[in-house]
Amino acid sequence: MDAFRHIPSVEHLLTHARTGELIASFGREWTANAIREVLAEYRQELRAGMPLTTDDEILITRTAARLNSQAALFPVHVINATGVVLHTNLGRAPLSAQAMLAVASASGGYSNLEYELSSGKRGSRNTQAENLLIRLTGAEAALVVNNNSGAVLLALTALARRKKVAVARSQLVEIGGGFRVPDVLRESGARLLEIGTTNRVHLRDYQLALEQGAQVLLLTHHSNFKIIGFTTEPTLQELAGLAASAGVPVIFDQGSGALLDTARWGLPHEITVQEALQAGADLVCFSGDKLLGGPQAGIIAGKKALVDKLRRHALYRALRPDKLCLAALTATLLHYLKGEAETLLPVYQMLSRPEAALRDQALSWQQQLGFGSLISGRSTIGGGSLPEETLPTWLLALEVRGPQKLLARLRASKPAIIARVENNQVVFDPRTVLPDEDQYLLAGIRTALRQIKEQ
Numbered sequence: 001m002d003a004f005r006h007i008p009s010v011e012h013l014l015t016h017a018r019t020g021e022l023i024a025s026f027g028r029e030w031t032a033n034a035i036r037e038v039l040a041e042y043r044q045e046l047r048a049g050m051p052l053t054t055d056d057e058i059l060i061t062r063t064a065a066r067l068n069s070q071a072a073l074f075p076v077h078v079i080n081a082t083g084v085v086l087h088t089n090l091g092r093a094p095l096s097a098q099a100m101l102a103v104a105s106a107s108g109g110y111s112n113l114e115y116e117l118s119s120g121k122r123g124s125r126n127t128q129a130e131n132l133l134i135r136l137t138g139a140e141a142a143l144v145v146n147n148n149s150g151a152v153l154l155a156l157t158a159l160a161r162r163k164k165v166a167v168a169r170s171q172l173v174e175i176g177g178g179f180r181v182p183d184v185l186r187e188s189g190a191r192l193l194e195i196g197t198t199n200r201v202h203l204r205d206y207q208l209a210l211e212q213g214a215q216v217l218l219l220t221h222h223s224n225f226k227i228i229g230f231t232t233e234p235t236l237q238e239l240a241g242l243a244a245s246a247g248v249p250v251i252f253d254q255g256s257g258a259l260l261d262t263a264r265w266g267l268p269h270e271i272t273v274q275e276a277l278q279a280g281a282d283l284v285c286f287s288g289d290k291l292l293g294g295p296q297a298g299i300i301a302g303k304k305a306l307v308d309k310l311r312r313h314a315l316y317r318a319l320r321p322d323k324l325c326l327a328a329l330t331a332t333l334l335h336y337l338k339g340e341a342e343t344l345l346p347v348y349q350m351l352s353r354p355e356a357a358l359r360d361q362a363l364s365w366q367q368q369l370g371f372g373s374l375i376s377g378r379s380t381i382g383g384g385s386l387p388e389e390t391l392p393t394w395l396l397a398l399e400v401r402g403p404q405k406l407l408a409r410l411r412a413s414k415p416a417i418i419a420r421v422e423n424n425q426v427v428f429d430p431r432t433v434l435p436d437e438d439q440y441l442l443a444g445i446r447t448a449l450r451q452i453k454e455q
């Protein structure tokens with residue numbers, strides 16, 4: 001076929017002036033590979049009967065696009081206009097300015113990660129975070145790992161291997177992203193003793209489990225679902241009392257890492273880490289990047305003898321946090337100790353924004369765009385925290401012919417804009433749009449609207 005004979009060689013395309021610019025940025029080998037891939041794809045399209053004109057410029061443009069996408073940094077900044085505060089797919093909690101600075105300052109050069117400056121001897125990476133966590137939660141000891149799934153896995157592996165662990169049927173849950181309580185239990189080598197029923201679990205079910213040889217009680221917070229209707233579960237306090245008299249530890253997977261009373265933001269009260277410890281949980285496990293408002297991390301706080309066992313376990317070495325995580329986490333914990341968490345942590349800034357301010361912001365977007373309407377809506381907490389709970393907000397709603405097309409165009413802006421569709425309109429929630437993002441958001445919306453009109 002004629003078209004095939006006109007396909008240029010890799011060598012020919014490499015000599016082009018525009019290819020020279022690509023070689024300067026990506027190197028000759030990477031560029032040549034990309035050209036080969038583009039040519040292979042092009043031949044395939046010809047074979048499939050696509051009517052293509054063979055043109056050096058088009059092939060080089062495709063090569064440039066391919067190289068730019070292969071060389072993209074990851075992850076990159078996006079604008080979250082969904083109103084989901086702890087959006088798991090969008091990186092959960094944004095860090096405070098101080099936490100970001102701490103990461104930058106600890107990572108650009110060497111750090112005292114495992115070096116004690118006073119003695120010049122080897123130090124522990126965990127000490128400072130542990131001291132702050134003890135002060136904050138009242139726990140005897142604390143340990144930081146990579147994420148909360150790791151924290152639960154470590155706790156069960158170190159304390160419950162080959163032992164019977166009692167779990168209520170109402171708590172044999174899937175948290176998301178493949179974290180299922182029964183699977184984690186199996187991986188840890190513990191033996192699951194299911195107790196009670198899906199909707200009702202009584203203290204006497206736990207009593208029976210202890211009589212049947214349960215050596216650990218595992219409780220999981222209902223972090224991403226609700227059981228309503230004819231339901232009951234014993235309180236943590238009742239269970240801790242029962243377990244203590246049997247000399248068996250209670251591990252509580254609290255999940256969200258709430259240290260402040262969420263009722264202050266008009267939400268239901270989420271049991272805090274301090275309350276769980278006070279109620280008698282021996283170990284409390286929680287995430288760093290949910291309601292705590294810090295980096296991805298798993299935190300275990302509780303009895304010293306148990307935390308020490310976890311610290312000494314080989315699995316801890318595999319799950320330990322890196323210096324970037326610890327830098328961000330200590331800066332975040334300091335906000336709580338200084339009483340400035342509510343004002344300086346983005347998660348709480350977003351939760352506490354008054355409805356009137358949200359309305360003003362949506363209104364100003366509408367005025368600047370000269371398009372769209374203002375409607376009342378709900379922002380979601382998300383991130384497996386406070387299931388089904390929402391806060392009132394105001395949305396900018398755009399009525400366009402193809403809402404999904406507009407969403408796709410918005411995702412292609414730089415930075416990408418993530419919005420959602422509600423009642424066939426594309427809606428933008430100001431709650432999760434950070435103060436310095438407004439202008440990028442408006443510019444992105446304008447361009448995307450123009451693009452779908454031109455189609």
Ligand SMILES: *Cc1c(COP(=O)(O)O)cnc(C)c1O
Binds near residue numbers: 147
């Ligand atoms: C979120 C959550 C987890 C998983 O935590 P990651 O930090 O995402 O690993 C485990 N248990 C509960 C109850 C949770 O809410």
